[in-house]
Amino acid sequence: MRGTSLYVHVPFCVVKCGYCDFNSYVITDGESHDLFLGALDRELAISGVPTAPVSVFIGGGTPSYLDPARLTRLFEILRRHVDLDRCPEVTMEANPESLTREKAAIALASGVRRASIGVQSFRADRLKMLDRAHSADHARSAFADLRSAGFTNVNLDMMFGLPGQQLEEWQTDLEEALRLKPDHLSCYNLTFEPGTRFHHELEHGRMSRNDESIDSTIFTWTRQHLHAAGFSAYEVSNFAGRGGPCHHNDHYWLQGDYVGVGPGASSHRSGVRWTNLKALEPWARLCLSGGRPSATAETLTPKQRAGEAAWLGLRRADGVDLEQIALSTGIDVAALFASAITANQNLGFLTMRGSRLLLTDAGLLFADRVAGDFLTPPG
Ligand SMILES: C[S@@+](CC[C@H](N)C(=O)[O-])C[C@H]1O[C@@H](n2cnc3c(N)ncnc32)[C@H](O)[C@@H]1O
Ligand code: SF4
Structure with a gap:
């Protein structure tokens, strides 16, 4: 896929999950969310993003954490710079505890056509272990809210390889996910990323990796089972159902050009790559003063x-x-x-x-x- 994609990073989360090394932080006050939105508007204005990117992905962090008025403002800002109705694929990530029918309707009316829910597991003990703020019922009702708002392309993110996990546990979890009839599935093998709580616990012997051979069995079973259920494994962790593949991610994997806006977002254009400042305030200050908020830039040989x-x-x-x-x-x-x-x-x-x-x-x-x-x- 040629052309340029747009990634919009919303860095706020209701909790910081112990395994996550993405640039996200627990900032709950509305003024900080407003600071983010105002700065994003300025960054988009100088970002060089085309009016009709080949795909748009609003990710995080947790975009659905913004309250309805601020979510509406996020889309007003985006639509000032980008014609979302002309973008072939517009995705928004959401977490079960914060997605509501109202927010789903706002996103759909604003041009979002694809939604991705971070479910990870339907088991209460695993959700607790993962620091997730939602229950299995939240996940089911978030999915139902998206469907009733009119979303026909919904992905579920699931996670396997949790410490002590056996094949049977994962089979039950994946079956629960399939029962919802998602249009796409991402099944990620848990990784212990340096700097995370999980990594720290691993280093201090308070947590252990799952048995590698069980993870391999889970991985192989998942591919076979999802194939039989009509999903195509177009990438190691990604399975396309009726909704087809995620073109935005495919664009990354094919080394396409993309513009990333928001704290910590990275961009790539014809072999030049740059990454934004990660913390909210310095990033926002630079954007609001009309500068480029990048922290690093690199030209690849x-x-x-x-x-x-x-x-x-x-x-x-x-x-x-x-x-x-x-x-x-x-x-x-x-x-x-x-x-x-x-x-x-x-x-x-x-x-x-x-x-x-x-x-x-x-x-x-x-x-x-x-x-x-x-x-x-x-x-
Ligand atoms: C960074 S989150 C952003 C979206 C949203 N906040 C959420 O939690 O789903 C995107 C996905 O990355 C995956 N992920 C994050 N850290 C991971 C890790 N260390 N190992 C495996 N998957 C991970 C999770 O499945 C998560 O749903
Ligand atoms: S996994 Fe999602 S909800 Fe959890 S800290 Fe990372 S971005 Fe936030």
């Missing part, structure tokens, strides 16, 4: 672009087209990464189909590790 294209794309079901990468970067990526390709082929993790390099079924289980071999070009 052709070799880095080629490596990143492989790293990002390998998790997609149809892998990466090495000839296409060579054409767009001028780098013979097959030669540059010959030893990584051969080593992973010998392990049975990668295979070539024409000019495409793909993960095998065995390789899918080690997708991050295999893709990671391409992140840093040799030499």
Whole structure:
């Protein structure tokens, strides 16, 4: 997909989940939310975002945490800069405890066509362990609110690989999710991200990773089960049902251009990447003074672009087209990464189909590790 996408980061959350290293924080006062909205308006004005991006993703953090008046204002601001009705895909993330029928209706009337609910689990003990602020009933009623407002494309985010989890537990959880008849599913394997509470507990022996072989069994079972249920595994963690794939994420994985606005959001344009200041106030101050709120900027070398294209794309079901990468970067990526390709082929993790390099079924289980071999070009 050519063109430019837009990502809008709403950084507020009602609680900070112990596993989450996204740029999100518990800021509850309305003045800070207003500060965010005012600054976002200014950032969008100088962001260079096209009037009709190929996709828009309003994520977080928790966009649904904004109260109805502020959510309405968020969309008024967005619509001042972007013609949401002309965007082929507009997604908003929501959390079950804060999404209401009223907010769903505001989002739909404003041009949002796709919604993504962070459910993670339907079990009370797991939701508590994950610091989630919602119950299984909240998740079901958030889904019903989206449907009754008119949403026909709803994703559920689920999480597996929780400490001590067995296949049977996950099977029950995924069945609960399927009972709602979602249009897309994301099933993420829990990762212990440095800097999070979970990571800290792991380091101090108060938490342990789930058994790797059980996670592999869960992963393989999930792919088979969702395939039988009519979902297509178009990426390692993502399954398209009636709603089709998430084009916004696919655009990232295909190394497309995107503009990110909001604290900590990153952007990418033709090999140049920059990231915004993460904290609300410094980010807002720069935006309001008419400046660019970026903290870091980096121009990727052709070799880095080629490596990143492989790293990002390998998790997609149809892998990466090495000839296409060579054409767009001028780098013979097959030669540059010959030893990584051969080593992973010998392990049975990668295979070539024409000019495409793909993960095998065995390789899918080690997708991050295999893709990671391409992140840093040799030499
Ligand atoms: C960062 S959240 C933002 C949306 C929303 N606030 C929520 O909680 O769903 C997006 C998704 O990332 C996933 N996620 C975040 N941290 C993760 C981790 N450490 N391991 C696996 N999945 C994670 C969760 O499934 C979550 O739904
Ligand atoms: S997982 Fe979602 S709700 Fe939890 S802290 Fe991260 S962004 Fe906020």
